[in-house]
Amino acid sequence: MMITPQQESEPVNPLARFVTPEAIALLLNIKVEQIKDIRLWRYVILVIAQGKTRFVSYADLPPIIEAEPPKTQDFLCWRKRWKKSETKKAPDFWFKFYQQKFMQAVCVAQLHTWGQLIRLTDSTEFPIPLKGWGWIVGELGGTSAQGCPNNFQMFRNILTANCI
Numbered sequence: 268m269m270i271t272p273q274q275e276s277e278p279v280n281p282l283a284r285f286v287t288p289e290a291i292a293l294l295l296n297i298k299v300e301q302i303k304d305i306r307l308w309r310y311v312i313l314v315i316a317q318g319k320t321r322f323v324s325y326a327d328l329p330p331i332i333e334a335e336p337p338k339t340q341d342f343l344c345w346r347k348r349w350k351k352s353e354t355k356k357a358p359d360f361w362f363k364f365y366q367q368k369f370m371q372a373v374c375v376a377q378l379h380t381w382g383q384l385i386r387l388t389d390s391t392e393f394p395i396p397l398k399g400w401g402w403i404v405g406e407l408g409g410t411s412a413q414g415c416p417n418n419f420q421m422f423r424n425i426l427t428a429n430c431i
Contacts, residue, residue, distance in 0.1 A: 282325035282344060283307050284334035293367065294328070294360050295321060324348060329361045331368075332380045336387060 286307060291314055292299040306313040312323040326348035330337045349355055365385060372378045 278309070279307050280309060280325045281338075282328065282341060283312075285328045285330050286312060286325070287328075287331060287333075289367075290328050290331070290364055291323060293364055294323065295319070327358065327360070329357070329364050330384060330388065332377075332384050336384070342388075 286305065288299050288302055288305065291305060291312070292302060295314065295316070297316055297319065301317045301319075302314060303317065304313075304315040306315070310325075312325060314321045314323055326344045330341070345357070349357065352358070365381065368381055369378060372381065
């Protein structure tokens with residue numbers, strides 16, 4: 268499976284840096300293995316999967332730690348997209364995406380980095396109206412991620428100590 272920017276659609280959208288097969292699979296409610304191709308066009312993403320071809324908006328995908336941090340322009344794109352929705356806030360998919368990323372974290376340092384990203388989005392001039400910090404701790408409970416026993420308890424301690 269490949270992510271390919273389309274030559275005829277230069278320049279690629281600035282939000283393209285947040286496009287990942289995992290995020291698209293979760294958004295479309297399919298398995299990553301089902302995705303055959305992801306084509307980055309100027310205004311939309313074309314996803315070709317087994318038995319399914321969909322256009323996806325760049326503004327539907329959440330920021331990730333592997334990319335450059337979100338800029339003001341990115342927040343404006345997200346807010347514009349959400350104004351069209353009924354709830355006027357980040358889609359529930361973002362909650363599921365970040366929940367999955369916290370569950371996949373292999374150490375406290377990764378949790379810390381994801382927490383910093385979410386805190387950045389929550390403290391900017393254009394806050395992303397997620398469910399607040401409580402959802403991270405409340406939803407994940409005492410579950411431990413792979414390779415880092417009881418790291419969610421440690422993350423609770425970090426949160427309560429305001430280290431992030």
